[in-house]
Amino acid sequence: MKTIFITGASTGLGKATALLFHSKGWKVIATMRDVTKGSDLAKLENITVLSLDVTDPAQIGETAAKALTLGAVDVVFNNAGYGLGGPLENLTDSEIVQLFDTNMLGTIRVTKAFVPHFKERRQGLFIAATSMAGLMAVPFNTIYNASKFAIEGWTEGMFYELGLFNIGIKTVAPGIIKSHFGENAIWAVGEEYKEAFDRSMASFDFRSYFSTPEMIADIVYEAATDGKKQLRYVAGEDVNRHFAQYEELGRQGYVDQLATKVIK
Ligand SMILES: NC(=O)c1ccc[n+]([C@@H]2O[C@H](COP(=O)([O-])OP(=O)(O)OC[C@H]3O[C@@H](n4cnc5c(N)ncnc54)[C@H](OP(=O)(O)O)[C@@H]3O)[C@@H](O)[C@H]2O)c1
16 A cells, blocks of 8 residues: 655645545545644544644654654655745745745755655655746745745756655646635735736636646646656646746746736
8 A cells, every 4th residue: 555645734735635545545644734624534544644834844853753653655745835925025024934934945844854765765756736836927926936936946956866766756736726725825915016916816817717626636646656757747727728828938928928917
């Protein structure tokens, strides 16, 4: 029986991934900040719920060690993350630091905790949830953009390093997922930016073809099981449409076009 270790499994994509892998006969280590949110998962055979805040390095070490006492881990899914939106000058330093601590450093720290185990086994796979906002900038989301771009670039670099030991690393880059992400995101849009922000949001026709957590969990499963050395899985109809346009126009062409809608 294979095992997946998931961060941020209390809700949304993390929870849907836990349930999908469980239904496929995997053992699941579902980690979350508040384990009481995992009481339904904990009732299922072969799902273990463990406490983990990915901004707490000591707890990462303890939880990884605890997970490994239950047996080998095959896949680590770095899913925990949240959104921070608004113009840079409207965000506080602590909001910026906290976002990077979770979305970027959390992923890097949890990966580091499992590298020795995967090296010893000469197998294993890391998958990180990035975002459409990690492939192309979504205006007024710059800190979130930066955190997800960072993980895209870091993953590409780690591909070589981990490849030495037959360890894989991939990203799954979703567009909009109908989850708790919207309500958990922190937004700060000052009056001065409001109109441009609204124009920017209107230029992305996200809402009509968003994904469900279950749809993206299917792609995580594909990434975990297809045996390919594919770096990135662009996940969802919305992001596939936007990213195809981005690639067709090229970075400068896409930015020039979007700028005509946002900058008046
Ligand atoms: N929803 C979207 O539109 C969208 C689009 C692209 C990418 N993504 C990415 O997909 C991933 C999952 O998001 P989602 O849509 O499932 O959102 P969600 O429903 O808000 O779930 C986010 C999860 O991350 C957890 N989390 C936040 N900070 C954490 C921390 N410090 N330590 C451990 N867990 C933490 C949350 O735990 P608590 O229950 O404790 O808050 C929750 O379990 C994120 O990385 C997100 O950036 C989402």
